[in-house]
Amino acid sequence: MASLCILGRQPAIGRAELESLYGAINLTLLGETTVMVEAEVNFGRLGSVVKMAELLDILDTTNPQKAFDYCRHSLPKYLTNLPDGKVKLGVSLYGLSMPLHKINANMLSLKKAIKTTGRSVRVIPNTESALSSAQTYHNSLASDLGFELVFIQHDAKTYLGRITHVQAIDSYTRRDRERPKRDAFNGMLPPKLAQTIINLATPAGQTITTILDPFCGTGVILQEAQLMGYAVYGTDISPKMVDFSRQNLDWLYSRYPQLSSSATISPADATSYQWTIPDTVTVACEGYLGQPIGGQNPTQEKLQDIIHDCNAVMRGFLRNIQPQLPTGTHLCIAAPAWQIGGQLHHLPVISELATLGFERISFQTTTTEDLLYRRENQQTARELLVLRTHDN
Secondary structure, three states: OOEEEEEOOOHHHHHHHHHHHHOHHHEEEOOOOEEEEOOOOOHHHOOOEEEEEEEEEEEOOOOHHHHHHHHHHHHHHHHOOOOOOOEEEEEEEEOOOOOHHHHHHHHHHHHHHHHOOOOOEEEOOOOOOOOOHHHHHHOOOOOOOEEEEEEEEEOOEEEEEEEEEEOOHHHHHHHHHOOOOOOOOOOOOOHHHHHHHHHHOOOOOOOOOEEEEOOOOOOHHHHHHHHOOOEEEEEEOOHHHHHHHHHHHHHHHHHOOOOOOOEEEEEOOOOOOOOOOOOOEEEEEEOOOOOOOOOOOOOHHHHHHHHHHHHHHHHHHHHHHHHHOOOOOEEEEEEEEEEEOOEEEOOHHHHHOOOOOEEEOOOOOOOHHHOEEOOOOOOEEEEEEEEEEOOO
16 A cells, blocks of 8 residues: 655655665655655654655646546545544645635535535635645544545646644654753754654664664653664763653653663763674664854854864764674764854764775665755754664
């Protein structure tokens, strides 16, 4: 069964995440923000896919009005398996252009078509061509009685789908903001990004039981890995951060009692520590991001000092962990990069990966240069390094 995955704010990262988990051979890119996956997709573990739809049909047109006309005649067929109750109807257009007033007029026409079947229906009006994931979530459009149609243009066709899953915004917010220990000074890793990092480190076809995070901080990657069913092994040079991770995982277990508390957390310097590493491990972490810059551009001298410090930690870590990992082990490291004055500054050690015993993995659906997680006006970005160990 084909699934239509609607990607988030940085679609290149979402494409890489899906390719890592399901393989490029099972992916068809439908424009910039949508991927069709011909595999069984575990939506709950995806960090960069905000909505997912089941494929209903492929229409030989890119005219949105013809797509609406088709749905007006086909909706009764699609509604036959819905339970009794009021239907919530929405629509999202991707790659197709239609004025908003015409979209909403067509939705009223669809509403009339549904009412002729004897069902009541509530329409979610569009303020943009596509409903946001928040609109989908808060209006329960992915529920049994929800019916959000998606029209996705690709080449000379329109892919028609029905939304079946949407990211649980409230759950992410609780895991991010209600944890007892947070550390705004050192930067807070969003849970969605933590999920993506784990997925980039766990490719399809590999048996992984344990996630190792050598820079665990407050434990965001550890908590998301536990929710995915992995055992976790976290270390951090700061005893304070180790304590924060432990308290946050205890909080997680109190909220999700079905989880196994299979966590090992201890203080350790990632540049020298000898981990006890099982063969079925992968490494997912956010490296040292350096001193926070603040709102203004630093001087060149200050920037170079920050880059030097971060680079020394990253090089020391890679040199230390490489001989401890089995050949072919995957890693995903969120490394710092800095967008200052229109120029992007990378860690120099990235050019040394091969000599340190690592291969940077390339993707068919995106470029390594696009694996840069950064919010608008944010000076410090996270460059996602997806690596594999090889013999030195």
